Amino acid sequence: METENTNIEEDVQKTLHSLDNIQKASPKPFLYTRIMARMERSKASTSNAFELKPAYRRITIAAFVILVAINIFTATFYLGYTSETASESSQEEIYFDQYYPTLTTIDNIEQNLTE
Amino acid sequence: MPTPDQILIDELKQGKEWAFKELVENYQQKVYNTCLGFVKNPEEADDLTQEVYIEIFRSILKFRMESKLSTWIYRIAINKSLECLRAKKRKKRFAQLRSLFYPDDSVIEVPDFEHPGVIAENKERSKVLFQAMEKLPESQRTAYTLHKVEGLGYEEIAGIMKKTVSSIESIMHRAKNNLQKYLHDYYYEEKMKTASNSR
Numbered sequence: 167m168e169t170e171n172t173n174i175e176e177d178v179q180k181t182l183h184s185l186d187n188i189q190k191a192s193p194k195p196f197l198y199t200r201i202m203a204r205m206e207r208s209k210a211s212t213s214n215a216f217e218l219k220p221a222y223r224r225i226t227i228a229a230f231v232i233l234v235a236i237n238i239f240t241a242t243f244y245l246g247y248t249s250e251t252a253s254e255s256s257q258e259e260i261y262f263d264q265y266y267p268t269l270t271t272i273d274n275i276e277q278n279l280t281e
Numbered sequence: 282m283p284t285p286d287q288i289l290i291d292e293l294k295q296g297k298e299w300a301f302k303e304l305v306e307n308y309q310q311k312v313y314n315t316c317l318g319f320v321k322n323p324e325e326a327d328d329l330t331q332e333v334y335i336e337i338f339r340s341i342l343k344f345r346m347e348s349k350l351s352t353w354i355y356r357i358a359i360n361k362s363l364e365c366l367r368a369k370k371r372k373k374r375f376a377q378l379r380s381l382f383y384p385d386d387s388v389i390e391v392p393d394f395e396h397p398g399v400i401a402e403n404k405e406r407s408k409v410l411f412q413a414m415e416k417l418p419e420s421q422r423t424a425y426t427l428h429k430v431e432g433l434g435y436e437e438i439a440g441i442m443k444k445t446v447s448s449i450e451s452i453m454h455r456a457k458n459n460l461q462k463y464l465h466d467y468y469y470e471e472k473m474k475t476a477s478n479s480r
């Protein structure tokens with residue numbers, strides 16, 4: 167058991183020293199050329215930033231159309247709702263006025279009675 | 282009297298192409314070797330090296346010579362390498378999660394890495410060490426890589442990591458302890474496997 171532990175410790179120490187005297191690795195040749203080419207590609211792609219690929223263009227247009235349709239539908243629905251509620255509320259006002267008359271209404275009734 | 286680095290930086294800030302080319306030639310081995318020590322893949326290291334130089338080109342006007350040029354370049358290389366490792370970790374986690382729902386999708390493990398600069402008799406052991414280094418926390422891994430793979434002294438590492446020398450000594454001490462522990466467990470498991478196979 168002790169021998170086993172000693173062997174394991176030896177392995178650990180040898181592995182820890184396996185990077186001693188390591189030589190530095192070098193990149194592939196023509197790194198500068200590759201960097202310049204990459205910078206050129208990056209410039210070209212940013213100048214066309216607003217130009218979409220055909221597939222993305224179709225999706226964007228479709229999404230835009232759907233969005234506009236939703237807005238039109240919502241606007242129409244809301245306007246219809248508000249005009250309905252406006253007529254409903256004016257009906258409500260009439261009923262309210264009949265059963266719970268305002269002072270103006272009472273004055274009008276009194277005036278009519280005296281006349 | 283301005284140093285060669287100061288002259289180079291001034292010319293770089295003026296956008297002189299020859300200065301950029303000289304910078305690439307002078308520092309490419311440092312940058313590539315540092316990136317390789319982190320990502321353990323020559324193609325990725327090459328890709329990262331290009332990104333480091335593009336970042337240098339874009340940020341040179343912000344460099345105020347508060348540190349050495351090499352220190353600044355090492356910092357960019359380390360940041361890019363660590364960003365790459367974090368992105369890979371996120372991808373791996375997503376792939377593992379996906380494999381729970383799609384069991385046929387297997388998570389591909391990165392093969393063992395052989396650093397081209399390691400001497401032949403140490404190649405197998407160095408693979409084990411690089412795997413163990415992956416388990417270290419970022420600061421320990423950075424300090425250990427810069428010291429062992431890039432061959433930098435503690436003072437230079439302290440400048441790059443913006444820490445004191447004693448802080449780096451402490452980080453290295455913890456890194457070595459952790460690596461000893463991981464390696465001990467590794468070799469113990471290997472011995473157990475060998476013992477059970479021989480029965």
